[in-house]
Amino acid sequence: MKKLRLDLPSGIAGDMFLGMLIDLGADIGFLQKIVRAVAGNSADLKAEKVLKNGIEAVKATILFNDRPADECEELSISRNFSSIKEIIEKSEFSKKASKMALRAFEALFSSEAKVHGKSVEDIHLHEAGAIDALGEICASAVAIELLEIDSIVHGPIPIPYGSVKCAHGVYPNPAPAVLELLTGRKIYSVEQKFELVTPTGAAILSAWAVDDSNAEMKLLRIGYGAGTMELPQANVLRGSLLEKTHSSEKVMILESNLDDVTPEVIGFLIDKLMQAGALDVSVAPVIMKKNRPGHLIRVIAEPSMKENLSEIIFSETGTLGIRFREENRIFLERKVETVNTEYGYVKVVSSKYGAKPEFEDCKKIAEEKGIPLKKVEASALASILHFNIKD
Structure with a gap:
């Protein structure tokens, strides 16, 4: 599992975010095709290395007729959310990337609508801004998929002083829609009068990212996206591509000694506990008082399941007591894939260190075809190995 962590000392804008993803390794040629697909054949994407206060970063620019789109004053048509949604849905990139892009635009239009007291459909982006935002958001959504990023987190967001000039006049910095998008996020004030967080940048944070957590991660790569302005500090957005090695959580342990079951x-009890939501159930033989043979049943579950699972143990066994305690556990990230074996389709659970076919799927095939269970399991493992090599 890969996570992207954003450091925001100079804020965030759409071009900074896209440039940072390109610096992390997203294919610029493929992203250029995406920009042309959503913004027209006259649009393009340029990415170049620049220095910002001694830090090398990628400056991404959406072009229209070979000029920066945000400088093309001759573009006078405006677009509402429905027209942008139609463009994205007709484009040929994946469903996942399309949904991500639509979430960002929905956040952007909804914040503007709330600020101006209008419906989402009454809000329009001017053509220059629409081309810029379309290119930056759609190319970024595709880049996230290309880099196999599963989640995005960010640190505190800098909020400057001063004012910004918008289509409707001069407003406090940041713009009202930007501040609306950042509701609920950790912010801090900085003694600067620049627009550090743009509407597109705020929409990306609002739709795709959450405040940072302290999960243990392995650092894979670092990318820098350059902003346009020259600031006292390096005007860059830093993105750290992280890989989650394992996760941790609290679990509830329920135990009881049984000597007359x-x-x-x-x-039957094991099956019922698992169906009710237990994470795992185990039974071990024990010698109890007066040398009576018995069984120790141990249930691992989410803490919220304690009462429900305890009631099942009481009702099914007649035991008079259940011990419980909360413990921590770490576990590897895993994924479930369906592979096509020579005998049929089998689900396989895999992690960083191995894979295991689902027993019930293998059992069903073995019974239906009259072949040994081990043959089905071996075929499933061979299929998942071939699938991963081919990918």
Whole structure:
């Protein structure tokens, strides 16, 4: 699992975010095709290395007729949310990237609508801004997919002083729609009068990112996206591509010693606990008081499941007591894939260190085709290995 962590000392804008993704390794040629697909054949994407206070970064620019789109004053048509949604849905990039782009635009239009007291459909982006935003947001959504980024987190957001000039007049910095998009996020004031967070940048944070968490991650790569202005500090957005090695969580442990329960009841109890939401159930033989043989049943579950699962143990076994405690556990990230074996489709659960076919799928095929279970499992493992090599 890969995570992108954003450091925002100079804020965030759409061009900075896209430039940072290109610096992280997103294919510029492919992204140029995306820009032309959503903004027309006259549009293009340029990416160049620049120095910002001694830090090398990528400056991404959406072009229209070989000029920066935000400088093309001759573009006078405006677009509403429906027209932008239609453009994105007709484009040929993946469903995942399309949904991401639409979420960002929905956030952008909704914040403007709330600020101006209008409906979302009454809000329009002027053509220059629409081309800029279309290119930056759609190319960024595709780049995130190309880099296989699963989640995005960010640090505190800098909020400057002063004012900004908008289409409707002069407003306090940041613009009202930007501040609306940042509601609920951690912010801090800086003694600067520049627009550090643009509407597109704020929409990206609002739709795609969350405040940072302290999960243990491995640092894979670092990318820098350059801003346009010359600031006292390096005007760059830094993105750190991280890989989650494992996750941790709190679990509830329920235990009880049973000395007068038949194996059939124990088997039924295991199935019922798992169906009710237990994460795992195990049973071990024990010697109890007066040398009576018995069983120790141990249930691992989410803490919220304690009462429900305890009631099942009480009702099915007749035990008079259950011990419980909260513990921490770490676990590897895993994914479930369906592979096509020579015998049929089988789900396979895989992690960083291995893979295991789902028993029930293998069992069903083995019974239907009259072949050994081990053959089905071996075929599934061979298929997942071939699938991963081919990818």
